[in-house]
Each structure stands twice: as C-alpha cells, then as structure tokens.
Amino acid sequence: MDKEELKNKIYAFMEKYKGKKKLKEKDVCKGVAEETGVTQDEVKKALREMIDAGRLMYSYGGGASSVEIPSEEYLKEKGLA
Amino acid sequence: MSLPQRRTDIGPPKYDQFLPPVIKKNYGQWKYHERLSPGSMVHVAESGDKIWTVRVASPRLLSTDTIREFCDIADKYCDGYLRFTSRNNVEFLVSDESKLAPLQNELKERGMLMGGIGPHVSNVIHTQGWVHCHSACTDASGLVKCLMDELAEYFTTKELPNKVRLAVACCVNMCGAVHCSDIAIVALHTKVPVIDHDKVKNMCEIPTTVASCPTSAISPDPAKKSIKIKEEKCMYCGNCFTVCPPIEIHNPEGDGVAIVVGGKIGSLRSDPKFSKIAYPFFYNDPPRWPKVVAAVKNILEVYAANAKKHERVGEWIDRIGWERFFKLANIPFTFQHIDDFTFARETFRTSAAFKW
Amino acid sequence: MPKKYETPLLDELEKGPYPSFVKEIKKAAAKNDMAADELGQLEKSYRTKRGYWKHGGIVGVLGYGGGVIGRYSSLPDEFPNVAHFHTVRINQPSGWFYTTAALREMCDIWDKYGSGLTNMHGSTGDMILLGTRTENLEAVFAEFSSRGWDLGGSGSAMRTPSCCVGPARCEWTNINTLDICYEMTQEFQDELHRPAYPYKFKIKVAGCAVDCVAAIARADCSIIGTWRGPILIDQDEVKNYAKKGMNIKAEIVDMCPGQCISYDGNELKIDNSECKRCMHCISKMTKALKPSGERGATILIGSKAPIVVGSLLSWVIVPFIKCEPPYDELKQLIRKMIEWWDDNAKPRERIGELIEAKGMRSFLEHIGVDPQAAQVKFPRKDPFIFFKDEDFEKVYKK
Structure with a gap:
C-alpha cells in the first residue's frame, strides 16, 4: 500500500474512535494492520511520521499515554496551523 | 529570535566528560574509603591517589541561584566538579587535600549542613506534594523540612546504631517509593471519593475505570452513564481518580499521613524488607505537623536506645518482635494495623510463641 | 517586579537549621512571575490543606510523547502565572556527576524560559525543571538538545534509567554501573521518548547488594552487581x-x-x-x-510502589550474567522481558503484577531462562500443580 494511503487510513481510524476510546500506539498499529493487511511495523512507521509532522500527537490522561488527533491549539503552538 | 537546531534521541551526555581527572584516572580502581567525619570521606585508589568528598544537605527543590552558589563553591575548591547523590545530597569532590578544610569552613560560614555519611540520618527522599502535584494529599517538602529541623543533629553529629533512611510520599502512588525505608511518612485519603457524574460521562471510559479498582468496589451505573462505588469495599487508594479525575478523592478534612517503619533496601545481614504501619493516621497539620514530627522522633529514639550496633530499624524490630516494638514505642495497636488487603494472610501470627 | 504574596504559614518553614525549600522558592520568586505565583498558591494550600494542580494533556515536544508533564493550576484566575506550570524532565548524566560549566548553562536556559525552580533530582533520577508555559517547550528543548542534553521518560514508556556511583568512586562495585546505565539509556531511546508500553518500565543499576540506588525496590528491572569468587x-x-x-x-x-x-x-x-x-x-x-573472581550481575524483576495491587520487591530471574560492553546479552534479555509484558499486559499493569497473574513459567519460557532454586524463597507449598505433556517427556519419564 502506498504510504500516503496508509496514513489516510490511520487518520480515518483515529477519527472513528475520537471521543469514544483513548487509543494507545499499539491499539492503532494492531487495528490498522487488521483493517489494511499491512504489518504492524509498517503502520508504526507511518504513524511515527504523522506524529513527527504534527498530523497526530501523543497525549496523556487517565494514567496512561495515548495517540490523538491534535487540537487547533497544539498545531498553533507548534507553528503548524 | 532564532533557536538553535534541535536534536532528538541523543540521550544524556556521556558521563565521562563530567568526572574529575583523579576519578577518570582511577576509574574502577578504588581500594578502600574512610569516613573522616559525618560529612566527609576519603577514597583511596590502588595507585595511592585520593579523592575527598564533602556531603551537604539539600532541600532538593533548588532555585537556579542556589545551584549557582554550589557551582561557585565547586569552582573555588573542586576544580569545577560536583555531584548529587541518590538521596539528593550535594557532594563536593576535592582532589587537593589542602582545599578540604577551607571548603568545610566556607560551607559552615554559608550555613550549609555537612553530614549524612555513615550511621546517621541522610537527606530525605520525597515527592512533590502541594508544590507541584495533582494527586498530593499533603506537602512533602514541608514535612521533610519540619522533620529534619528536629533531627538535624542526627545528620550532622549524633550517631545511630546504623544509617536510618527516611522518606516522605505525598500519596500512595509513592513516586518516592518510600515502601522500603527505615521510617517513612506516606500521605493517604480516608474518605470514599465523591463522583461528579456529568463529568464522568464525558471524560472517562467506564470499563477502564471499573477495572482500575484493586478491591472491586467500582461497578457501572448504566442509568447515569457513570459508575458507582460500593462504599464498604473502598480503601481510598485513589487509583480511580488517576484514571478518571472527576472521581474526586481529595478531602482536606479527611486527608492525612501514616508512618511506616522497618524497611530496607540493601541485602546486608538480612534480606530487603518492606516498611510496615506504625502509626496509621495523623491529620494534616501544616505548617509544622508537630504530632507527626514527634512520632517519627519517638521511633528514632526508641531505636537508638535499644538496637544493637549495625542493626537497621527493621532488623531490630525483627529481633525483638513487633509486639515488643509497639510496647517500647508506646504506640496503641488498632484495627488499622491488621492487614486486610492483598497479602493479608501472610501477616497473621501462626504460632503460640510470642512475648508478653 | 513579580507580585509579592503574604505567606505567614510558609514563613514558618524558613526557620530552623535544615535548608529551606521556602527560601528557595522565594529566591526565584523575587525575580520570576511564575515562581511568585507558585509561592502564592502554595501558601493557599497550607491554609486550606489541599493542592491546586491538574495534570495531563501536553506531554512533550514535537515527535516525542514524554519528557514533559502537563501541569495546570486549578485556580488560573487567582494565580495566572501558574496557569501553565509544566515539568520538564532532563535525562541526568550517569551517577549525577556535573561540571559547574554545564550546570551554569542549564541554569541560564531555565531562568530564561521557566520558573527558575528545579529538583536536583526527581525520584526516577532526572533533573527536574519545575514550571514553564506550553509555548516555551520547543525553545527549552532546542536549547538543551543543541547542547547535548535530551528529555527523560514519562507516561507509558521506558523511564530514565539510573545507577549508583559505581566505579567512579566506590571500591565495592562489581560492574560498570555508569556505563551500563548510559548504554541502556541509549539502547532504549525510542521507547523512552515515544510511549508505546502498557505502563511505565524502570531500569536501575546498582554495583553491589548495598544497592544505593534502591534498584531492588524501585525498578521493574533491577540490575545488581555481584561476584563468584572468594x-x-x-x-x-x-x-x-x-x-x-x-x-x-x-x-x-x-x-x-x-x-x-x-x-x-x-x-x-x-x-x-x-x-x-x-x-x-x-x-x-x-x-x-x-x-575476587568473576564479576557480573544478578537480574531481578518486578518491584514497584503500592498502586495497584500492593508494593513489590524485585525477585531473582537470572542469578548471574556477565556485563561486558557492548552488553548485548543484557540488552537482549531486557528486550525479551519487555516483549512478553507488552504482548500480555492490561493497561497500567506493571511487569511484576503480570508475572503474578500469568505465572513465572510463561515469563521464563518466553525469555529462555531455566527454573532455578535461586529464583524462589521456598518452593510451592500446596500440591496444586500445572503439568504440560512435555514435562513428562523431558523430566519425569527419565
């Protein structure tokens, strides 16, 4: 699968769970790998690129780390909005 | 304003660039050390080289001004080298013996306390407390200050049977891992949390919150799309609050501290041990917590008067028995002392042999 | 000029012989607005007997998921300068040795971007910078990382490893604690900065059984130096x-x-x-x-504080392992331990708790370590025993 396409799938996966369930990095890798048939490692690599670019972000709450779609505020602060 | 180029995943600087030349030269080749005073020692290498260490107390919470003051001193006497210990003391590393006494004089003039090496109370391991933590149910820095004002002599001069490691944790999360200290204070809640159902509905995952409870006191409340707590099962640990902040565990009238005793880390003579409850509860009493300070001092002094040389607090108690400890320390024994959590059955006395 | 608060309760804690944290906060508060409001809010806590901090949310700089602990005052109208008061963890050098040049440089950066307050050091070992605003985080990181410093761990991740003073200034050490700590920190950089674990994982390295770094009580993986000769x-x-x-x-x-x-x-x-x-x-x-004789380490696993189901001390897994650079055997062993935990743990379950839940056998088989008497205080007492077919073939039919 083309990397951009995979990133879009990851983003769609994140949107599906937004506000419903906090997703750990591993949940995203497992979930997207199951949906798309690519390996978890490939998902992880794409996910990391998205985080580096600010398309996704790490967050912390409820005693655990998770991955989220960034807020406007976050993007503005990182100079990405 | 332009910023320098950021770098990622580089890790800390390699330690060797911060080691004084005499340490670099004799790295791994130390032969022995001698304690010269409660606040100083000398390490001697196989080569005959020596390094002197002067240890001073620190509140751990330091302003940049004070760090610079330490730097000024280290520049003057230690060729610009110093370190911090695992208990947050500051150690000045002296390579030239002629600078040792002048350093000690200057530290004294500046009002810094030297001590903590050998059979003494050392700096107190502690957590953030009200200074900076969301889950604190007391102030750790404040308790440490009150405690050490009272016990300062045991840091600077007075000897004990062995070292006594004190610690303060401002909640049961124990960032300071006080659970294996000779004497430690741990703050705790004593009231069932109050649930803000509207916020729980919006902020928390119900299954995760239910699963967070170590005593299975939490169950879903489908009508409110929230959770409910079986009050008689709640031990106020606050793990649910961490997972779901609208379950408010803080209660200024109910929060306070317990004192635990007899833990140790090292394997010397006997295996490492957990600390156990001596005083189950004191109300928070800032700014000086007089009852808590008196209780810690009581335990320390009873230990000092009764233990054999080299016995740690926990080894002394193991030898005399807990029933004797409670009597000697004049601490009333209550329901709160008898365990009813995970490992309770291992703690019951399964012998008819004990002391009156 | 920063706001000056009346602090009659905290003033009591300036008295007495031991060094005072209140004096420290006041030193910073004399020239820093954040430190001033920190002092004001703390006085209020002393009056009302409760804290006023919220946490969560922001966790780091772009690309990282740890190293910054989001902290916000719950009274931002009353204390606006601590509306944000985030902690930054800077990974300490092994053994907490510094040159004054390095420390002064760090102080200058922190005075520029933060409250001027620190912890030397935090419980896990990091240098803790107490209190800065969200918009300063990238600048703080650029200033530190360009000078060779990196952030420490936080959240569901590898935490900053730490070690005792070891061969730098102790005749008792059996292993090069400073080097092992440094090499492990480098080995796990990705896991340290990008939280992907079920919960935290701590490594501590002690040179001998005196254990000055409390490895046996405070690390999921405790590496404790030992020897085999007389x-x-x-x-x-x-x-x-x-x-x-x-x-x-x-x-x-x-x-x-x-x-x-x-x-x-x-x-x-x-x-x-x-x-x-x-x-x-x-x-x-x-x-x-x-x-004298052969030197190495005992590897123990599992210690932690009481949350969730009670505190644990680490127990022996590998009685003896050689620890020579580049420490490949040690690195592989730790990776295998973590792999088993990561595959099996529930959220917020530490590796010690998981071994209790799933049993030592599953863990030992995965990491490829044989059962040994040194791993237990005493053997099983009740004759309720799991058997697998292979056990009869390998052991009991012989």
Whole structure:
C-alpha cells in the first residue's frame, strides 16, 4: 500500500474512535494492520511520521499515554496551523 | 529570535566528560574509603591517589541561584566538579587535600549542613506534594523540612546504631517509593471519593475505570452513564481518580499521613524488607505537623536506645518482635494495623510463641 | 517586579537549621512571575490543606510523547502565572556527576524560559525543571538538545534509567554501573521518548547488594552487581580493625547471615562456599576484605510502589550474567522481558503484577531462562500443580 494511503487510513481510524476510546500506539498499529493487511511495523512507521509532522500527537490522561488527533491549539503552538 | 537546531534521541551526555581527572584516572580502581567525619570521606585508589568528598544537605527543590552558589563553591575548591547523590545530597569532590578544610569552613560560614555519611540520618527522599502535584494529599517538602529541623543533629553529629533512611510520599502512588525505608511518612485519603457524574460521562471510559479498582468496589451505573462505588469495599487508594479525575478523592478534612517503619533496601545481614504501619493516621497539620514530627522522633529514639550496633530499624524490630516494638514505642495497636488487603494472610501470627 | 504574596504559614518553614525549600522558592520568586505565583498558591494550600494542580494533556515536544508533564493550576484566575506550570524532565548524566560549566548553562536556559525552580533530582533520577508555559517547550528543548542534553521518560514508556556511583568512586562495585546505565539509556531511546508500553518500565543499576540506588525496590528491572569468587582477606588490616576497637565477633562474625566467618582473636576465616554475598562484612571492614573472581550481575524483576495491587520487591530471574560492553546479552534479555509484558499486559499493569497473574513459567519460557532454586524463597507449598505433556517427556519419564 502506498504510504500516503496508509496514513489516510490511520487518520480515518483515529477519527472513528475520537471521543469514544483513548487509543494507545499499539491499539492503532494492531487495528490498522487488521483493517489494511499491512504489518504492524509498517503502520508504526507511518504513524511515527504523522506524529513527527504534527498530523497526530501523543497525549496523556487517565494514567496512561495515548495517540490523538491534535487540537487547533497544539498545531498553533507548534507553528503548524 | 532564532533557536538553535534541535536534536532528538541523543540521550544524556556521556558521563565521562563530567568526572574529575583523579576519578577518570582511577576509574574502577578504588581500594578502600574512610569516613573522616559525618560529612566527609576519603577514597583511596590502588595507585595511592585520593579523592575527598564533602556531603551537604539539600532541600532538593533548588532555585537556579542556589545551584549557582554550589557551582561557585565547586569552582573555588573542586576544580569545577560536583555531584548529587541518590538521596539528593550535594557532594563536593576535592582532589587537593589542602582545599578540604577551607571548603568545610566556607560551607559552615554559608550555613550549609555537612553530614549524612555513615550511621546517621541522610537527606530525605520525597515527592512533590502541594508544590507541584495533582494527586498530593499533603506537602512533602514541608514535612521533610519540619522533620529534619528536629533531627538535624542526627545528620550532622549524633550517631545511630546504623544509617536510618527516611522518606516522605505525598500519596500512595509513592513516586518516592518510600515502601522500603527505615521510617517513612506516606500521605493517604480516608474518605470514599465523591463522583461528579456529568463529568464522568464525558471524560472517562467506564470499563477502564471499573477495572482500575484493586478491591472491586467500582461497578457501572448504566442509568447515569457513570459508575458507582460500593462504599464498604473502598480503601481510598485513589487509583480511580488517576484514571478518571472527576472521581474526586481529595478531602482536606479527611486527608492525612501514616508512618511506616522497618524497611530496607540493601541485602546486608538480612534480606530487603518492606516498611510496615506504625502509626496509621495523623491529620494534616501544616505548617509544622508537630504530632507527626514527634512520632517519627519517638521511633528514632526508641531505636537508638535499644538496637544493637549495625542493626537497621527493621532488623531490630525483627529481633525483638513487633509486639515488643509497639510496647517500647508506646504506640496503641488498632484495627488499622491488621492487614486486610492483598497479602493479608501472610501477616497473621501462626504460632503460640510470642512475648508478653 | 513579580507580585509579592503574604505567606505567614510558609514563613514558618524558613526557620530552623535544615535548608529551606521556602527560601528557595522565594529566591526565584523575587525575580520570576511564575515562581511568585507558585509561592502564592502554595501558601493557599497550607491554609486550606489541599493542592491546586491538574495534570495531563501536553506531554512533550514535537515527535516525542514524554519528557514533559502537563501541569495546570486549578485556580488560573487567582494565580495566572501558574496557569501553565509544566515539568520538564532532563535525562541526568550517569551517577549525577556535573561540571559547574554545564550546570551554569542549564541554569541560564531555565531562568530564561521557566520558573527558575528545579529538583536536583526527581525520584526516577532526572533533573527536574519545575514550571514553564506550553509555548516555551520547543525553545527549552532546542536549547538543551543543541547542547547535548535530551528529555527523560514519562507516561507509558521506558523511564530514565539510573545507577549508583559505581566505579567512579566506590571500591565495592562489581560492574560498570555508569556505563551500563548510559548504554541502556541509549539502547532504549525510542521507547523512552515515544510511549508505546502498557505502563511505565524502570531500569536501575546498582554495583553491589548495598544497592544505593534502591534498584531492588524501585525498578521493574533491577540490575545488581555481584561476584563468584572468594572474599580476599588482608589479615594485617583485620588486626588494625581489632586494634581500633572493632568487636569482630559481635559486629562481623555474629552478624553474618551465612554464619560462615570465624575469628580466633587473631585470624579471620571465611567459608566462601556458604557466603551469601550480602556485603555486611565487606562494608564494615572495607580495608581488610574484598571480593575476587568473576564479576557480573544478578537480574531481578518486578518491584514497584503500592498502586495497584500492593508494593513489590524485585525477585531473582537470572542469578548471574556477565556485563561486558557492548552488553548485548543484557540488552537482549531486557528486550525479551519487555516483549512478553507488552504482548500480555492490561493497561497500567506493571511487569511484576503480570508475572503474578500469568505465572513465572510463561515469563521464563518466553525469555529462555531455566527454573532455578535461586529464583524462589521456598518452593510451592500446596500440591496444586500445572503439568504440560512435555514435562513428562523431558523430566519425569527419565
């Protein structure tokens, strides 16, 4: 699968769970790998690129780390909005 | 304003660039050390080289001004080298013996306390407390200050049977891992949390919150799309609050501290041990917590008067028995002392042999 | 000029002989708005007996998921300068050695971007910078990382490893604690900065069983130095200890847990085959006694504080492992341990708790370590025993 396409799938996966369930990095890798048939490692690599670019972000709450779609505020602060 | 180029995943600087030349030269080749005073020692290498260490107390919470003051001193006497210990003391590393006494004089003039090496109370391991933590149910820095004002002599001069490691944790999360200290204070809640159902509905995952409870006191409340707590099962640990902040565990009238005793880390003579409850509860009493300070001092002094040389607090108690400890320390024994959590059955006395 | 608060309760904590944290906050508060409001809010906590901090949310700089702990005042209208008061964790150098040049540089950066308040150091070992605003985080990181410093760990991740002073200034160490700590920190950089674990994972390295870094109580993976040879005795130094007043029978012989030392008033003897390597005699007679022979470490697993189901001390998994650079065997072992935990743990379940839940066998089989008597205090007491078919083939039919 083309990397951009995979990133879009990851983003769609994140949107599906937004506000419903906090997703750990591993949940995203497992979930997207199951949906798309690519390996978890490939998902992880794409996910990391998205985080580096600010398309996704790490967050912390409820005693655990998770991955989220960034807020406007976050993007503005990182100079990405 | 332009910023320098950021770098990622580089890790800390390699330690060797911060080691004084005499340490670099004799790295791994130390032969022995001698304690010269409660606040100083000398390490001697196989080569005959020596390094002197002067240890001073620190509140751990330091302003940049004070760090610079330490730097000024280290520049003057230690060729610009110093370190911090695992208990947050500051150690000045002296390579030239002629600078040792002048350093000690200057530290004294500046009002810094030297001590903590050998059979003494050392700096107190502690957590953030009200200074900076969301889950604190007391102030750790404040308790440490009150405690050490009272016990300062045991840091600077007075000897004990062995070292006594004190610690303060401002909640049961124990960032300071006080659970294996000779004497430690741990703050705790004593009231069932109050649930803000509207916020729980919006902020928390119900299954995760239910699963967070170590005593299975939490169950879903489908009508409110929230959770409910079986009050008689709640031990106020606050793990649910961490997972779901609208379950408010803080209660200024109910929060306070317990004192635990007899833990140790090292394997010397006997295996490492957990600390156990001596005083189950004191109300928070800032700014000086007089009852808590008196209780810690009581335990320390009873230990000092009764233990054999080299016995740690926990080894002394193991030898005399807990029933004797409670009597000697004049601490009333209550329901709160008898365990009813995970490992309770291992703690019951399964012998008819004990002391009156 | 920063706002000046009346602090009658905290002023009480400026009195007394021990160094005062209130004085520290006031020093910073004299020139820094954030520190001033920190002082004001803390005085309020002392009055009302409760804290006013919220946490969560922001966790780091772009690309990282840890190293910054989001902290917000719950009273931002009353104390606007601590509306944001985030913690930044800077990974300390092994053994907490510094040059004054490095420390001064760090102080300058922190005065520019933060509250001017620090912890030297935090419980896990990091240098803790207390209190800055979200918009300063990238700048703080650029200033530090460009000078060779990186952030420490936080959240569901590898936490910053730490170690005792080791070979830098201690004759008792059996391993190069500073180097092992440094190499492990480098090995796990990705896992340290990008939280992908079920919960936290801590590594601590102690050079001997005195364990000055509390590895056995405070690390999921405790690496504790040990040796396999006899204790060498310098009888002249034994005599010196006696001459200086040491009661060798009471203080050394009677306190040996292996009861393997004898002393006839002249010569000290050790039955090394019964020695438990507890470090008591060596630490009390450091000029006379020292270990010899093969050096390495015991690997223990599982210690943690009470949350969630009770505190644990680490227990023995690998009785002896060689620890020589580049530490490949050690790195692979730790990776395997984490892999098993990561595959099986629930959220917020530490590796020690998971072993309790799933049993030692599953864990040991995954990491490829045989069952050994050194791993337990005593064997199973009740005859409720799991058997697998292969056990009969391998053991009981023989």
